[in-house]
Amino acid sequence: MKKSNTKAINILEFIRDWKAPSLSNNFRPVKIERTVQLLQCADNNEKSTLKSSDFIHLRNYIYNIWRNEGTLINLVGKQLRRSPFIVFSKVDDNKPLGVMEDFTDAYLELLQKLSRPRLIINTLKEFLINYPENWATFEKWLAGMRSLLNNTNSAILNNWKLIHINYGLLLSNGPRNIARSVIDNKDTTADFFTKIGFGSSLLSGVYAQEICKEFLELNGRKLKMNGSKDGIWGKFRDFVIDGSNWRFENCKYLIAESLLKPFISNDPDDYTKNLIQNFLLNYFGDPRIKRSNWLGVQESLRGVLHRWLVGATLKDFFEIIDKTAVDHMWRYRNAFWNAYLMRKYIDDAWVALGSDARRLADRILDNKYSCYGALNSRDQSVLLMRIGSLTIIEWSHNGKCRIWITQTKNTPKLHQPQYLSSFLKNDTCQFDLVHAGAEYYRWQAELSNFIYSKTNLLVTEKEYKLKF
Numbered sequence: 001m002k003k004s005n006t007k008a009i010n011i012l013e014f015i016r017d018w019k020a021p022s023l024s025n026n027f028r029p030v031k032i033e034r035t036v037q038l039l040q041c042a043d044n045n046e047k048s049t050l051k052s053s054d055f056i057h058l059r060n061y062i063y064n065i066w067r068n069e070g071t072l073i074n075l076v077g078k079q080l081r082r083s084p085f086i087v088f089s090k091v092d093d094n095k096p097l098g099v100m101e102d103f104t105d106a107y108l109e110l111l112q113k114l115s116r117p118r119l120i121i122n123t124l125k126e127f128l129i130n131y132p133e134n135w136a137t138f139e140k141w142l143a144g145m146r147s148l149l150n151n152t153n154s155a156i157l158n159n160w161k162l163i164h165i166n167y168g169l170l171l172s173n174g175p176r177n178i179a180r181s182v183i184d185n186k187d188t189t190a191d192f193f194t195k196i197g198f199g200s201s202l203l204s205g206v207y208a209q210e211i212c213k214e215f216l217e218l219n220g221r222k223l224k225m226n227g228s229k230d231g232i233w234g235k236f237r238d239f240v241i242d243g244s245n246w247r248f249e250n251c252k253y254l255i256a257e258s259l260l261k262p263f264i265s266n267d268p269d270d271y272t273k274n275l276i277q278n279f280l281l282n283y284f285g286d287p288r289i290k291r292s293n294w295l296g297v298q299e300s301l302r303g304v305l306h307r308w309l310v311g312a313t314l315k316d317f318f319e320i321i322d323k324t325a326v327d328h329m330w331r332y333r334n335a336f337w338n339a340y341l342m343r344k345y346i347d348d349a350w351v352a353l354g355s356d357a358r359r360l361a362d363r364i365l366d367n368k369y370s371c372y373g374a375l376n377s378r379d380q381s382v383l384l385m386r387i388g389s390l391t392i393i394e395w396s397h398n399g400k401c402r403i404w405i406t407q408t409k410n411t412p413k414l415h416q417p418q419y420l421s422s423f424l425k426n427d428t429c430q431f432d433l434v435h436a437g438a439e440y441y442r443w444q445a446e447l448s449n450f451i452y453s454k455t456n457l458l459v460t461e462k463e464y465k466l467k468f
Contacts, residue, residue, distance in 0.1 A: 129205030253296035
């Protein structure tokens with residue numbers, strides 16, 4: 001039985017390392033891609049069957065050979081075949097072997113002398129999966145991999161050689177080269193990665209993450225310059241999403257940041273802003289409610305989306321209340337608060353909708369109403385805002401404007417799912433105002449002067465006056 005196993009291993013190694021004879025230009029090896037896929041599956045399966053103790057034993061075995069003999073040329077059998085699996089990985093708290101200069105020289109020499117295609121490909125793949133740019137030996141590994149591909153006569157290795165030639169895979173700026181090719185290529189992202197030999201193991205590795213980072217930087221520049229035109233948004237979405245899941249799970253926070261960073265100072269056009277906003281809300285949720293989903297995103301960049309959501313909240317509120325509130329009361333309040341919105345003075349905003357407004361919102365806001373709070377009222381709705389240190393409650397109609405100057409236990413909180421009218425109308429506020437003399441702009445002048453006195457944020461009568 002043991003003899004039979006030995007023969008099987010020898011046959012397998014012969015198949016792995018077979019080099020195709022030179023072929024005429026008319027010959028097309030149509031089966032070679034399938035052969036490559038089968039061998040890659042075999043290699044991946046072998047690695048997945050190894051236990052942690054196997055990796056430890058393998059690492060120690062190879063390290064001892066190198067330390068005792070100063071060379072790896074006598075490494076044979078399954079230890080040789082499996083050696084790529086431990087060269088770039090930390091095993092049992094021991095530093096990776098590939099970080100050591102002399103070991104790197106010895107291993108590259110081994111690959112060059114044996115010239116076994118599958119051994120070289122597995123080493124290349126493990127190098128790309130780990131892609132240790134911070135190692136002192138990184139450039140040596142990069143140059144060594146290039147040399148092995150450039151000097152090959154193997155049909156299997158030639159595939160990787162062509163990928164390097166066509167896309168700069170193993171140049172120092174390789175990930176950026178690949179990212180540019182993804183953007184410029186007409187193939188889908190899935191088809192492109194298949195074409196360059198990146199299966200699931202490589203796509204989950206560090207090199208692929210570097211491609212993603214470079215793509216996001218390049219895409220961010222395009223978004224800032226051109227918005228979502230020229231297929232930019234479609235290419236972005238196809239790159240980061242695979243079906244309904246993240247293509248690069250480890251990069252999801254970078255993806256969010258890349259969409260927001262270009263617009264810290266200036267907003268994009270409304271169409272692009274809505275695309276970005278809806279994408280982020282769909283995959284991360286509303287940061288005002290699902291804060292934990294956003295902890296990996298820089299606070300300053302979360303602020304960009306927060307700014308957009310404030311505007312969207314107020315616009316939704318205005319649209320709904322325009323159709324449900326008492327017109328002669330609401331239109332003056334609408335104009336007043338819209339002036340503060342245009343000035344970007346409103347730091348935060350939230351809506352609590354009465355039952356009539358919620359039914360209308362269900363029809364005109366594509367179920368987005370469910371993100372907002374509910375008010376135990378039939379025809380009234382309420383807008384909650386924060387301007388500077390002030391918490392402000394404004395009713396759609398038939399209700400005083402109430403302001404809390406300092407935060408207390410009775411100060412209404414924004415972003416709650418349910419609100420009671422009785423609580424919002426409590427007398428604990430430090431300022432309230434009846435909307436008297438709207439057509440003469442009396443209450444507007446009093447309220448704007450109060451807000452200015454507490455925040456130094458000024459809106460003039462010209463800005464909040466109705467436009468007929």
